[in-house]
Amino acid sequence: MNTRSTLLNLHAQLRERVRQAAQEQFNIALEQIPLEVPPRVELGDVAFPIAFELAKRIRQATGSSRAPRQIADILRPALETVEGVERVEVAGAGYLNVFFDRARLLAELFSEKRSSTRPAAEPEARPKRIVEHTNINPNKAAHIGHLRNAVLGDAFVRILRAAGERVEVQNYIDNTGVQVADTVVGFIHLEGMALSDVRALDQSLPVDRPFDYYCWDLYARVGLFYRNGDPDGPEDPEKLRLRAEVLHAIEKGDNEIAELADYVSMRIVECHLKTMERLGIRYDVLPRESEILHLHFWERAFERLKAAGVIRYETEGRNAGCWVMPTDLHLGTEEHEADKILVRSNGTVTYAGKDIAYQLWKLGLLGLDFYYKPFRTYPDGHRVWVTTSDAREHDPAAPKFGGGTIVYNVIDSRQSYTQEVVKRAVAALAPEVGADASVHLAYEMVALSPAACEELGIELSEEDRARPFVEMSGRKGLGVKADDLIDQLEAGALGEVEARHADLTEEEKRAVAHEIAVGALRYFLLKWTRNSVIAFDFKEALSFDGETGPYCQYAAVRAGSIFRKLDPEVRERAATMIEDALRNGETADLLRRVFASESGDELWTLVMLAARLEEVIAQAATAAEPAHLAKYAFQLAKAFNLFYHRHRIIGEEDAVKQAVLIAIADLVRRRLTEALNTLGISVPERM
RNA sequence: GCACCCGUAGCUCAGCUGGAUAGAGCGUUUGACUUCGAAUCAAAAGGUCGCAGGUUCGAGUCCUGCCGGGUGCACCA
Numbered sequence: 050m051n052t053r054s055t056l057l058n059l060h061a062q063l064r065e066r067v068r069q070a071a072q073e074q075f076n077i078a079l080e081q082i083p084l085e086v087p088p089r090v091e092l093g094d095v096a097f098p099i100a101f102e103l104a105k106r107i108r109q110a111t112g113s114s115r116a117p118r119q120i121a122d123i124l125r126p127a128l129e130t131v132e133g134v135e136r137v138e139v140a141g142a143g144y145l146n147v148f149f150d151r152a153r154l155l156a157e158l159f160s161e162k163r164s165s166t167r168p169a170a171e172p173e174a175r176p177k178r179i180v181e182h183t184n185i186n187p188n189k190a191a192h193i194g195h196l197r198n199a200v201l202g203d204a205f206v207r208i209l210r211a212a213g214e215r216v217e218v219q220n221y222i223d224n225t226g227v228q229v230a231d232t233v234v235g236f237i238h239l240e241g242m243a244l245s246d247v248r249a250l251d252q253s254l255p256v257d258r259p260f261d262y263y264c265w266d267l268y269a270r271v272g273l274f275y276r277n278g279d280p281d282g283p284e285d286p287e288k289l290r291l292r293a294e295v296l297h298a299i300e301k302g303d304n305e306i307a308e309l310a311d312y313v314s315m316r317i318v319e320c321h322l323k324t325m326e327r328l329g330i331r332y333d334v335l336p337r338e339s340e341i342l343h344l345h346f347w348e349r350a351f352e353r354l355k356a357a358g359v360i361r362y363e364t365e366g367r368n369a370g371c372w373v374m375p376t377d378l379h380l381g382t383e384e385h386e387a388d389k390i391l392v393r394s395n396g397t398v399t400y401a402g403k404d405i406a407y408q409l410w411k412l413g414l415l416g417l418d419f420y421y422k423p424f425r426t427y428p429d430g431h432r433v434w435v436t437t438s439d440a441r442e443h444d445p446a447a448p449k450f451g452g453g454t455i456v457y458n459v460i461d462s463r464q465s466y467t468q469e470v471v472k473r474a475v476a477a478l479a480p481e482v483g484a485d486a487s488v489h490l491a492y493e494m495v496a497l498s499p500a501a502c503e504e505l506g507i508e509l510s511e512e513d514r515a516r517p518f519v520e521m522s523g524r525k526g527l528g529v530k531a532d533d534l535i536d537q538l539e540a541g542a543l544g545e546v547e548a549r550h551a552d553l554t555e556e557e558k559r560a561v562a563h564e565i566a567v568g569a570l571r572y573f574l575l576k577w578t579r580n581s582v583i584a585f586d587f588k589e590a591l592s593f594d595g596e597t598g599p600y601c602q603y604a605a606v607r608a609g610s611i612f613r614k615l616d617p618e619v620r621e622r623a624a625t626m627i628e629d630a631l632r633n634g635e636t637a638d639l640l641r642r643v644f645a646s647e648s649g650d651e652l653w654t655l656v657m658l659a660a661r662l663e664e665v666i667a668q669a670a671t672a673a674e675p676a677h678l679a680k681y682a683f684q685l686a687k688a689f690n691l692f693y694h695r696h697r698i699i700g701e702e703d704a705v706k707q708a709v710l711i712a713i714a715d716l717v718r719r720r721l722t723e724a725l726n727t728l729g730i731s732v733p734e735r736m
Numbered sequence: 737g738c739a740c741c742c743g744u745a746g747c748u749c750a751g752c753u754g755g756a757u758a759g760a761g762c763g764u765u766u767g768a769c770u771u772c773g774a775a776u777c778a779a780a781a782g783g784u785c786g787c788a789g790g791u792u793c794g795a796g797u798c799c800u801g802c803c804g805g806g807u808g809c810a811c812c813a
Contacts, residue, residue: 081753083753083754083755085752085755085756086752087756088756088757089756089757092756096755096756098755098756098794101755101793101794104793105792105793117793140756141755141756142755142756142793142794143793144755144756186813223813226812226813227812227813228812228813367811368811370811371811387738387809389809390810390811392811393811394811395811397811399810399811399812399813400812400813401813403813404813462740462741462807462808463807463808464808464813465739465740465741465807465808466739466740466808466809467808467813469740491740491741493741493742493806493807494807517805517806518806545775549773549775565775576749576750576761577748577749577750578749578750580741580742581742581748581749581750582741582742582806582807584748586748588762589748589761589762592762593775594761594762594775594776595760595761595762596749596760596761596762597761597775599775600761600775600776602775603773603775603776604776606773606775607772607773607776608772610772610773611772612772613772614772615772664752665752668752671752672752674752676750677750677752680750680751680760683760683761684760687760690776690777691776691777691778693772693773693776693777694768694776694777694778695777696772697771697772698772699771699772700771700772714772735773736773736775
């Protein structure tokens with residue numbers, strides 16, 4: 050188990066007392082004891098609205114009614130004797146409001162010197178969770194929609210790890226799909242290139258227009274090519290035949306086209322990983338679709354699906370000759386079939402089928418495994434592995450991948466239906482594992498605001514202009530490339546840094562600008578909840594003011610600068626005094642006096658907010674919603690900025706008050722930094 | 737047609753398993769740098785939480801029905 054924080058411990062004790070008291074006083078067994086934070090600090094630090102619930106239960110059990118306030122009064126003594134509680138009040142219609150011993154709690158929180166290195170006790174012993182994210186088709190440069198996926202997935206990974214979980218990160222590579230085929234069609238039929246030509250071209254490209262950028266444009270040209278130059282025209286069956294040929298050759302393998310496709314796709318994967326590393330996003334393993342095919346994962350899954358009666362062969366009707374999985378997810382109509390086709394009448398498997406096989410492997414239910422070889426090593430030594438179907442290439446040093454207890458798939462909510470099919474198929478094959486082991490971590494798309502389209506020089510129809518957003522389209526080359534956006538953010542941040550810190554070296558300035566750019570971008574993508582469509586707007590995304598990453602970073606930097614300038618002796622004396630309050634009642638009384646003063650409530654509110662970090666991380670992990678943590682980080686930064694504005698720490702003359710201010714600033718600095726790190730945002734020394 | 741998601745301040749969005757007087761950012765108006773950094777802070781204005789019922793001691797939150805918007809329902813991935 051993870052080391053419990055001071056605050057969570059107190060919560061647990063209070064809940065237990067409520068449970069006992071309800072049992073002893075009213076003979077009622079409570080399953081859940083809701084605990085809430087009162088709207089204002091004058092109403093206490095935590096509140097239990099449990100008397101209302103008990104009033105109802107007592108009436109149901111005995112027929113006699115008791116006033117909630119009276120019930121709360123009876124429960125009160127049980128809470129008052131908990132260590133760390135100063136007093137308990139009954140308020141409103143029957144709330145039990147608990148007030149903590151501020152001096153004691155501050156001292157305890159201050160002494161938790163663990164910050165970001167807090168060891169989650171033996172995560173190795175925890176059941177493995179797998180998070181799959183990024184999953185970009187390897188045929189063109191990444192755009193901001195892909196970034197939302199990767200940043201969301203990566204933040205979630207960090208949140209799980211902060212909560213003490215063991216996590217494996219996978220990035221699925223669809224290297225044999227239609228989109229790769231399209232780019233390959235471009236090289237062969239539009240450019241007239243063979244593998245050697247593509248290699249030479251790749252070598253000759255300028256750094257600011259690398260291979261993935263080239264393919265971005267080429268892919269858009271292929272889209273036009275299929276439609277004979279008219280973006281809104283019909284697709285030409287003759288041209289589509291070229292795609293089918295290429296796709297077939299890729300799937301078959303062991304030929305020149307497949308080699309070309311392999312070069313293109315893996316070069317693009319390299320580009321994607323480079324882009325993602327700019328944002329601090331890394332992976333453990335890259336499972337590839339080519340291996341799912343060549344190592345016959347599908348055949349194994351197919352046999353089991355047939356044996357279990359999960360799928361059936363259609364002999365008549367529209368789906369004659371296909372293997373389908375019946376579903377009741379929606380009703381079938383003339384236009385739409387209710388059943389999901391897994392094997393086409395020509396014998397080939399659909400995406401959903403392959404995904405079922407892959408999901409079974411991820412859960413350790415398939416009974417087959419990939420071979421693995423190293424793909425690349427990050428500067429700190431962390432290695433990413435890629436799958437291979439060639440046993441001779443297998444590196445025995447490879448860790449054991451797959452076999453997760455819970456698998457989170459970070460995938461666009463537009464794929465909810467397919468994900469539901471996959472989940473149900475797995476649950477039908479392995480009822481002991483069930484549907485809950487497969488989690489679709491769905492999120493809404495990133496679209497473009499009309500203003501963003503204008504800035505990109507995209508012509509909008511009357512109709513589109515009236516809409517709140519316009520969907521991006523890789524096929525049309527319509528979108529904001531990830532690296533372009535990061536470049537713009539870095540340029541903007543560099544300008545701000547230069548204006549403030551002319552004394553830094555070029556290298557230092559660029560490093561700080563990079564941290565700010567990453568902070569801005571990651572926060573921008575995380576501040577929205579998952580089911581909110583992001584209408585991308587340049588002005589908003591490039592802003593460093595208001596609810597942004599740099600705002601949060603700035604608060605932490607200011608806190609840091611206090612400690613850079615604070616006399617170490619003063620700091621040491623303050624720490625000694627605060628810790629002494631844990632043992633010495635007189636010292637504790639001195640601290641209590643500070644909290645009882647005019648600004649006491651305001652100071653305490655900040656302490657309680659900072660104390661809530663673990664709770665928020667746990668909640669973000671359970672809800673799989675990093676936005677909760679992002680909102681919290683902003684709230685904490687905002688509260689700190691207010692504190693910073695109202696109190697002079699270094700110049701404070703009252704030694705006791707100064708000690709309290711120092712302890713609070715230190716606590717908030719540590720908590721804010723940890724919250725930001727858990728979102729993948731670092732805090733520079735200066736900015 | 738069916739399924740899922742969303743309607744909260746001028747705009748963009750929060751609102752944890754139902755809880756006390758519905759909150760932020762942007763924008764608007766007005767103030768605060770001789771101070772540990774103004775990428776900051778403060779104040780003002782801004783709301784029938786889409787509409788109508790229901791459950792509950794209590795509903796922005798849960799249920800039903802409408803209205804409005806988005807997405808999906810491929811022998812694409």
